Amino acid sequence: MRLKREVARRVFAKEFNASRFKIGGEVEREPVYLLTPLGLKCNRIFIVGALLEKEETRSEEVLRIRVADPTGSFLGFVGKFDPEARDSLAEIDVPSTVAVTAKAKLLERDEKVTPFIRPESIVATDFETRDYWILETAKATLKRIELMNSENELAKLAKEKYNTKVEEYKEMVILALQKLKEETEISETTEEDFDDSIEEEIMGLNDIY
Amino acid sequence: MDKISSIVNEIYELFKDYGVKKSDIEKRVKLLIFEFKVPEEEARRTVINGLRREYEVSRDSLRYPLTKISELEPGKWVSVKAKVLQLWNATSASVAQWGVIGDETGTARFVIWAKSGKKRVEENKCYLFEKVVVDEFGGAKSVKVTSISEIKEIDEEIEVSEGGEIEASGALVSISQNSGLVQVCKSCERITKAGICPEHGKVETIEVLRLRGVLDDGDRTYDVEFSENAIKSLTGIDLATAKKIAYEHLDRGIVLEELKKRLLGKYLRISGEFRLNTINAKSAEFLKVDVSKEVEKILAKVGI
Numbered sequence: 001m002r003l004k005r006e007v008a009r010r011v012f013a014k015e016f017n018a019s020r021f022k023i024g025g026e027v028e029r030e031p032v033y034l035l036t037p038l039g040l041k042c043n044r045i046f047i048v049g050a051l052l053e054k055e056e057t058r059s060e061e062v063l064r065i066r067v068a069d070p071t072g073s074f075l076g077f078v079g080k081f082d083p084e085a086r087d088s089l090a091e092i093d094v095p096s097t098v099a100v101t102a103k104a105k106l107l108e109r110d111e112k113v114t115p116f117i118r119p120e121s122i123v124a125t126d127f128e129t130r131d132y133w134i135l136e137t138a139k140a141t142l143k144r145i146e147l148m149n150s151e152n153e154l155a156k157l158a159k160e161k162y163n164t165k166v167e168e169y170k171e172m173v174i175l176a177l178q179k180l181k182e183e184t185e186i187s188e189t190t191e192e193d194f195d196d197s198i199e200e201e202i203m204g205l206n207d208i209y
Numbered sequence: 210m211d212k213i214s215s216i217v218n219e220i221y222e223l224f225k226d227y228g229v230k231k232s233d234i235e236k237r238v239k240l241l242i243f244e245f246k247v248p249e250e251e252a253r254r255t256v257i258n259g260l261r262r263e264y265e266v267s268r269d270s271l272r273y274p275l276t277k278i279s280e281l282e283p284g285k286w287v288s289v290k291a292k293v294l295q296l297w298n299a300t301s302a303s304v305a306q307w308g309v310i311g312d313e314t315g316t317a318r319f320v321i322w323a324k325s326g327k328k329r330v331e332e333n334k335c336y337l338f339e340k341v342v343v344d345e346f347g348g349a350k351s352v353k354v355t356s357i358s359e360i361k362e363i364d365e366e367i368e369v370s371e372g373g374e375i376e377a378s379g380a381l382v383s384i385s386q387n388s389g390l391v392q393v394c395k396s397c398e399r400i401t402k403a404g405i406c407p408e409h410g411k412v413e414t415i416e417v418l419r420l421r422g423v424l425d426d427g428d429r430t431y432d433v434e435f436s437e438n439a440i441k442s443l444t445g446i447d448l449a450t451a452k453k454i455a456y457e458h459l460d461r462g463i464v465l466e467e468l469k470k471r472l473l474g475k476y477l478r479i480s481g482e483f484r485l486n487t488i489n490a491k492s493a494e495f496l497k498v499d500v501s502k503e504v505e506k507i508l509a510k511v512g513i
Binding site: 004005007008009010046048088098099100101120121123124125129131132133135136138139140142147150151152153154155170173174177178180181 | 296298301302380382383423425427428429430469470473474475476496498500501503504505507508510511513
């Protein structure tokens with residue numbers, strides 16, 4: 001049987017960054033997954049957010065990036081082994097809105113565990129795509145929150161490992177959605193303002209002729 | 210007389226897949242009613258039972274008639290002989306397995322509930338799904354396997370129809386490097402390298418516009434091959450425009466770059482035929498959603 005492609009999960013930065021444990025990878029060729037505090041098992045994720053940093057690291061061959069969503073930011077490294085992501089990253093300005101498909105990883109050093117991403121592809125995108133991502137990620141997160149009270153094995157494992165405070169994440173989702181609401185409302189009013197100013201402009205022209 | 214023909218028709222519907230002739234049923238029914246003066250209801254039951262024994266049809270298979278995928282109706286309990294075409298990773302604890310099945314009339318989704326406690330099915334094997342219920346979700350028919358259902362592997366090859374339509378939406382998370390304006394072998398349409406086809410050697414080539422990628426909705430992935438028409442409706446680029454762009458830049462690769470720039474990471478809704486684990490997208494559009502309305506809906510659900 002052919003190897004199944006890993007699904008790119010939707011997760012907010014805050015939940016992702018609180019991840020400390022891996023599962024899988026024990027048998028040969030079995031992929032390694034991150035386990036988040038809400039019981040999401042992910043090997044690949046899809047993010048749409050603001051590219052805030054793109055810096056060379058000491059090793060020069062590796063770029064360090066930071067992509068922010070309404071809840072926090074994802075730390076990422078793009079190396080020479082990801083030529084597609086590296087090439088496209090070169091053409092993207094900071095800050096801009098980007099869509100990233102990435103492998104989810106954990107950096108374990110000196111008893112400190114840091115989650116990060118390794119982008120496979122990164123492209124400049126628009127606010128519409130970002131808004132939809134926030135919406136979709138909010139839904140996926142709420143679904144996981146709901147499962148935390150069930151007999152779901154991953155949920156039980158997450159509770160045991162993290163002692164997750166579910167309320168905290170529920171607030172995170174609500175905040176993200178409220179921000180999104182404010183934002184769309186702002187952009188709608190500016191559009192109206194824009195129409196108004198065009199109207200004034202036209203009136204002005206009429207005065208001249 | 211009308212009553213009799215309706216009884217005959219009803220019985221025929223039950224047994225037609227077993228090779229029973231309508232004339233035979235009519236003879237049996239008339240014999241009982243006219244010769245033996247048996248009440249109609251008794252005649253009906255007797256004929257059904259007789260045929261059941263003769264053709265070795267179980268009571269269950271009459272209650273859950275063997276149905277072709279194109280004839281599945283939501284709410285009906287049926288049995289389906291089909292090939293498992295694709296399995297998706299289960300995303301909820303209540304689901305043991307889910308994916309796509311197909312037969313010679315089309316494809317449908319299926320779900321095996323965790324509570325049903327069934328043995329796992331495998332991709333590319335054929336099964337008889339007995340006593341399953343049909344429902345509809347997002348325009349796609351879906352077959353549910355519950356604890357009363359039965360799944361039996363069958364030793365016959367089912368030719369899956371190419372006519373199965375499927376709709377899907379998600380983010381285009383990957384675009385294959387074999388996309389864009391590519392040169393293919395004139396006879397087999399495989400991609401050629403420096404005019405060499407992996408199958409036919411040195412060949413005459415033609416240029417085609419191709420887009421292959423992976424659509425991912427966070428729960429499952431779909432391999433997608435976009436038709437030229439679908440590419441055009443998303444990007445405005447057709448084969449002629451692609452050739453023009455390539456010639457202007459003296460580089461075919463620029464077409465792939467352009468497709469990536471416009472489509473990678475974008476949310477799309479596609480529809481097309483599902484075949485060989487790939488959706489052949491006939492049409493595609495960018496996903497449009499009223500964000501504020503959706504936000505209100507979710508907030509209301511969580512009590513804000």
